[in-house]
Amino acid sequence: MKNPLGKLFVISAPSGAGKTTLCQELVRHDPHLHHLVSHTTRTPRPGEQDGCDYTFISQDEFSRMIDADLFAEWAVVHGNYYGTSMERIQKILECGEDVLMDIDVQGAGQIRRRNLDATFVFILPPSMEVLSGRLRNRRSDAEDVISRRLQKAAEEIQCYKQYDYLVINDELGKTLEKLQAIITAARLEVGWLDERWIAKEFYLNPG
Numbered sequence: 793m794k795n796p797l798g799k800l801f802v803i804s805a806p807s808g809a810g811k812t813t814l815c816q817e818l819v820r821h822d823p824h825l826h827h828l829v830s831h832t833t834r835t836p837r838p839g840e841q842d843g844c845d846y847t848f849i850s851q852d853e854f855s856r857m858i859d860a861d862l863f864a865e866w867a868v869v870h871g872n873y874y875g876t877s878m879e880r881i882q883k884i885l886e887c888g889e890d891v892l893m894d895i896d897v898q899g900a901g902q903i904r905r906r907n908l909d910a911t912f913v914f915i916l917p918p919s920m921e922v923l924s925g926r927l928r929n930r931r932s933d934a935e936d937v938i939s940r941r942l943q944k945a946a947e948e949i950q951c952y953k954q955y956d957y958l959v960i961n962d963e964l965g966k967t968l969e970k971l972q973a974i975i976t977a978a979r980l981e982v983g984w985l986d987e988r989w990i991a992k993e994f995y996l997n998p999g
C-alpha cells in the first residue's frame with residue numbers, strides 16, 4: 793500500500809523544548825523514518841560526529857552550496873548557518889522511506905513556500921517558565937545567551953500557525969505517542985496512498 797515516494801515530516805521547536813530527544817526517539821522506534829542530516833557552519837559540540845549529527849562545513853563551502861542552489865532551505869540560527877540538502881531529501885524519499893527534518897521556523901517557512909508535500913509539526917514546552925528552567929538547568933550557557941534564547945523562543949512561538957500540528961511536550965512518553973499518531977495519520981492520507989496499487993488489488997479485476 794506504500795506510495796513509491798516517502799513522506800516528509802518537518803519538526804520545529806524553540807531551543808529547550810526537547811525536540812532533539814523527541815526526534816532521536818521517533819527515528820529509533822520507526823525503521824521507515826530517517827533523520828535528515830543537515831549542513832552547518834557551527835563547530836561540533838563534544839560527542840557530535842560529522843556526517844551523523846550534522847555535516848560540519850566552512851562558511852565558504854556553505855556559500856558555494858547556496859550559490860549552486862543545493863539547499864531545499866537554509867537559515868541563520870543563533871549566528872550559524874544551517875541548511876538541508878535537496879539531494880539528501882530526494883534520495884530518501886525516492887527509496888519510499890520517510891524523512892524527518894528538525895529545522896527552525898525560517899527553514900520550515902521555506903519548505904512550505906516551495907510547496908513540498910510535507911507535514912509540519914510545532915513542539916511547545918509546557919510553559920515559558922518551564923522553558924526558562926530547562927535552559928538554566930543546562931548550566932552550559934551564560935545568562936545573556938539564555939535571555940537571547942528565551943527572546944528568540946518567544947518570537948518563534950508566534951509562527952505556530954504555519955504548522956499543521958501543535959504538540960506540547962509535557963511528558964516524553966505521551967508526546968512521543970502524539971507524534972507517532974501524527975506520522976501514522978499522515979501515512980494514511982488518501983492523497984498520498986498509491987492509487988495504482990489500490991486499483992489493482994481491489995477494483996480493476998474483481999473476482
Ligand code: 5GP
Nearest residue numbers: 830831866867869874875876894895896899
Ligand atoms: P543546534 O545547533 O542546537 O543543533 O540547532 C539549532 C537550531 O537550528 C535548532 O532549532 C535546529 O532545529 C535548527 N536547525 C538544524 N538544522 C537545520 C537546518 O538544516 N535548517 C534550518 N533552517 N534549521 C536547522
